[in-house]
Amino acid sequence: MSRNLGSGISAAALATAQEAAGQGVLPGLRASQLGDSASADSIARLNREASAVQDPATIKLLNKAIIAVQRGEYALAEKTALKALKKNERAGPAWHVLAVAREKLGDFASSMHCYDAALKLLPNEAAVAGDLGRLAFRMEMPEIAAKLFMHFLNANPGSLEATNNLACALRDLNQESAAIDILKPAIQANPTQPVLWNTLGTVMCSLGEGRTAVTFFDEVLRLAPQFGKGLHNRAFARLDLGDVEGALADCDAGILVADSSEDLAAMSFARSTILLALGRVTEGWAAYGARLSTELGGVPNYQFPVPVWKKGEDLAGKGLLVVAEQGLGDEVMFANTLPDVAEALGPDGKLSILVERRLVPLFERSYPQANVAVHRTVAYQGHIYRDAPFIEDWSSIDRWVPMGSLLETLRPSVEAFPKRERFLTPDPERVAHWKKVLEDAPPGPKVGLLWKSLKLNAERARLFSPFELWEPVLKTPGVSFINLQYGDCDEEIAYARDQLGVEIWTPPGIDLKQDLDDVAALSCALDLVIGFSNATINLAGACGAPIWMLTGAASWTRLGSDHSPWYPQCRCFIAPDYDDWRPIMADVAGALAEFAK
Incomplete structure (x- = not known):
């Protein structure tokens, strides 16, 4: 598994990561990737790589470039590494130095290609795989990052850096059990390492186990009281449990000890949403400008x-x-x-x-x-x-x-939101069309269902109930359930049919992901839309369709209220925490039974 690693960073994979960028940023958990491509250890490794080069002129240029990296003069390091490559384009160390320089200059896409080239050319490429894995993780390519971290770990058994970073990537791939399996022995062998406890805490948050996560973040902060990411993450675990005041206290403390501009930007953005969740709307919107910081991944210039x-x-x-x-x-x-x-x-x-x-x-x-x-x-x-x-x-x-x-300016308080029937207008002809089509659905009130988001990485997944827990809702008698869920949902529809004996009827002739104008009309032709907060339920609400929205205890978009200020016709069902969605599903089922009478 050495030379083939380079081909894992395909142009298609890079394009996919870039396409996802700019599509929104969440003020979420902060995992701690260990290692730095310009650390003292990395500089020593670069010097060892350079000493193995045969050409004296290339060695001289490489030494100059490495010194520039050490001094933080990354533009000079880039320029000098390019000169070395002009002399010998197969000099692996030159590609490695160029990759480090461009990473530090923020040219991540080009840096990734340079790391890839170094990976193919250097005889001992495991450490390069670690550098490239961190960059892939930063660019939201966890599958590639996990592959590279695994290679790094295989070459360096027991490495805390490789273990921690692999666990972070596995968490983002929704492989929480695998992440726990590699973290547990590492923590047992190194119980005083706060970074490992922090990563384990983020895994617990992803599983919706907020109370356990708080325990682990408490241990992080016992070991390292000034660990900013630990404070930030405990804030989110507390939000999951509905402790918004505690979350704000942790976030404020984390901002004071943030150890990078990226962490500071993430915490500042998080703080604005916590203020909004507390109902401190004027303060929250004033602070909400933090979302525009280009230090946050995915925020466009x-x-x-x-x-x-x-x-x-x-x-x-x-x-x-x-x-x-x-x-x-x-x-x-x-x-x-x-x-x-x-x-x-x-x-x-x-x-x-x-x-x-x-x-x-x-x-x-x-x-x-x-x-x-x-x-x-x-x-x-x-x-x-x-x-x-x-x-x-x-x-x-x-x-x-x-x-x-x-x-x-326009919504400084919850009361400033108008009781407007709609602020987007569906096509009336298509609404009439869908009312006619829905006559072919099973009898009963037509209730649209939405149960997940298209992007369900580990962090977002905890915001949605497992589909099996929809059983009491789906078994409500006399209701005709209509599928509004975009993306691949064949498995859930088959589960409802085969395991619960419930048909979720999919309307013909519509692409629920692409035909959003028609989705808006379809939503308004239904008697009710029920689901978690995703693009479609927001679309339905904006067009005036009756919606029931399932939200967490500290969902910031409610602005500290028990309803949705954005959509006056919306009824909110609020879960006390993410540990157990069963109570809220029972509430929805009871309300739906009344609705269907």
Whole structure:
């Protein structure tokens, strides 16, 4: 398993990771990857690699490049490593130094290719695999990272770095049991290592076992009271248990001891959502600007030729470009402010809106006075950029604003949310079409179901109940269940049919992932939509469909209330924690039985 490792970093895999970037960022758990490609140990390894090169001129350049890395002069290290490669393009150490330099310069995509080249050329490539694995993990490619960490661990049995990093990757692959299996003996042999306890705590959080996770994070902080990631992670475990005040205290303490700009950005973003969860809405929105920090993975650099709108600037008569941001559900939810924006611009103003491609028809119908276009998000040299290639004439646009930045001004409190029937308008002809189609479904009230998100990595998975726990809901008599779940859901539908004797009827002639305008119409043709917070239930709520939303105790989007301010017709079922979804499913089943009478 040596030379073939290089082929694991395919262009397709890299493209997939880049495509996922810019699609939203969650203020989530902070796993601790051990090791640093420019540490003292790494510098010593680079020197050993360089000493094995035969050509004196190349060795001289490599030594100069390594010294530059040691001094933190990464641009010089890059330039010098390129000179060495010009002399000998098969010099593995030169590729390794170039990879380190470009990683430190933030050019992650190119750095990955350089590590890959070094991996193929160096005779002892296990340590390079460790460096490349950390970078793959950072670029949200856990499957590749796990492969590389396993190779590193096989070459270095007992390595805490390899063990910890492999566990982190396995956790992100939803392989929590495997992560626990490698962490337990490592902790038994090294019980005073806080990083191992921290990683185990994140695994427990992913399993929804918040109480156990808090115990492990307590141990982290007993061993290392100033361990910022441990404080940050305990904050999230406390959120899972509904202890929002305790979460804020931990987050504030973590910010004071953050040991990197990336950690500080993540904690600052997390703090804003905790404030919102506490109902401190004005403070929360003021702090919510932290979500735009490019230190957070997946946050784009916005590229527009006009100034950004600042809070307090008058909008009357202006041309404003509102740019949707984060994930698809956020693009829909944050559109709650658009009617107010249109009113503030007035008859002489001009509204332009950038949204994800699938949302364009819906937004065009909802805001016929606006220019609706598609935003483009691209990855280049390890960075994410968002622009507006389909806007050719900028002369009528005075300012641009990320959609979420309007909330501080227009939604400073829960009471400021209007009791508006809808803020997106479904196609009335398609609503009528789907009402007709639904006549072919089993008899009874037509209830749409949503039970998961398309992106169910370890961290998001805990926000959704296992499908088996839907049994009491699905066995509610007299209800016709309609599938609204996008993505691969054949397994769950077969389980409901074969194990529970319940048919979840899938509407014909619709792509539930791509045809979002039609999904909106279908949702409004139903009697009720039930599910966890994902893109579709936000779409249904924005269009005025009756929805029941299942949420966690500290879900920040409720803004400290017991309901959804965004969708006045929404009924929330609130789980006390993520340890056990059975009570909330029993509540939904009871309410549905009443609804179906």
